[in-house]
Amino acid sequence: MICPHCEHNLLRRERPGNRCSRCGRQYALDPKTNPLRLNDLRVRRVTAALTEEGRIGIVPDQLWYALSRKRLRDGEFASGCLGAAALAGVVATVAALVSEIPHLLLVTAAMLVVGLGVAVARASGAGRGIPPVAREAFPAQVLAPWRQVYGALPPGVLDTRGPAGGPAPGTGAGPVNGVLVCPDPAVVAFLVAAGLPARYGLVPVRSPEEARAVPSSGPVLVLHDTDAYGELLVLQVRDALPGRTVVDAGPPLRTVRALPQAVPYRDPARKPGAQQMRLLAGLGTFTPEELKWLGKGWRFPLVGLPPARLLAVVERVAGQVTRGVDAELRRAADLGFLTWPDAAGPDRAGGR
Known part of the structure; x- marks a missing residue:
């Protein structure tokens, strides 16, 4: 991961506690520890694109979707991985039968059933299209760490936690059309x-x-x-x-x-x-x-x-x-x- 402050490429062991070992500064998001695999630089790039370099303000929910799109698009059924897992279950079950160890047979049979069940469920679309971070959880899982490190939301993202300011049309703001x-x-x-x-x-x-x-x-x-x-x-x-x-x-x-x-x-x-x-x-x-x-x-x-x-x-x-x-x-x-x-x-x- 590249440090958002000094731009050094850091290994996992070089950034304990979300802190760069080169410059000593803390960052908000680590791709190894958050479900959207985000880093601070990507959040800044996406925010700049959504706001058109600050021309318009956006709400956190728009940032949530933009940061989730890649995971939603890539979250397809990985037949190769699940196929390998099912094959391993079959091999383990055969080995248990040959060795005639009852306990091992029960364990491997359970592994095989679970593996095949997961494969069938994923092949039929179960879990596909569900965001890794729910829209309601985005403020706590992504924006809260960002606020803690930088003291504010990413530039251009509006704080919608309080009531919207300004009178609504029909309450003194002008004619109601x-x-x-x-x-x-x-x-x-x-x-x-x-x-x-x-x-x-x-x-x-x-x-x-x-x-x-x-x-x-x-x-x-x-x-x-x-x-x-x-x-x-x-x-x-x-x-x-x-x-x-x-x-x-x-x-x-x-x-x-x-x-x-x-x-x-x-x-x-x-x-x-x-x-x-x-x-x-x-x-x-x-x-x-x-x-x-x-x-x-x-x-x-x-x-x-x-x-x-x-x-x-x-x-x-x-x-x-x-x-x-x-x-x-x-x-x-x-x-x-x-x-x-x-x-x-x-x-x-x-x-x-």
Whole structure:
């Protein structure tokens, strides 16, 4: 590992207690002791790419996904390793039979059963796509050691532990032109920090019930993960707000799955049930293969989109749906003041 301070290449024995034996300075993350195999230099590189060298602020959840992508992509079924383990179990069992030692026979038979069971489970996809560090555990396992060593989060990463600052639209911040429904508080914090909801007069809420309570008859944008629950959220909002213009601003499943840099993951705690799958099938918009994929709990999270691209897409959709609501906003949009640069380029944080 390269020391993030003096840049010497250190062997494991040369960095006891996460401290460089050359310069004597402490570092936060060691690839040998954290499940994401991170080091401080990689965290800095990925953070710089996500923030576009500090141009935008990101939330910790976006950093979590970017740092987990490589492990998710590489976490495929290693048939060679498991095959070798199963072969070893077979050889040991045969040896036990030949030696006629009962205790050894029981032990090797148990080893063989366990090895074959693991091989079958891995071959069928068990454990694939599950992040080595859960999203909820990322602050404690990665950000806490970073804070301890450097005294703050990586540059450009917003501290979302406290309440979001500034008044929400409709509470003195300006006119209310519509509602932005997004159930992910991290994404809402990211958009609020960028000033996007206030700029377009959108009240950010997390549920259809909260959207119904907003005193506005303007359009409703629904921003959601690309997963079973996200697709159903649009239906729930339309049912809760009959007669209102509801715009699905979530990334389309077919489009995201076609992107080579998009890496899905699974959350076993959020696997859709039979009722949700019946509703999705009733939409008639998904192929059988896509329904099977959604039914296994696979998802592309909003925090996985490149932050600049997410801002650009939401900005474009918000501008389109609110342009006819507020005359002053419409004039500014026509003059091009709210036009963002094209953010459709490659994801520079991918795979780093």
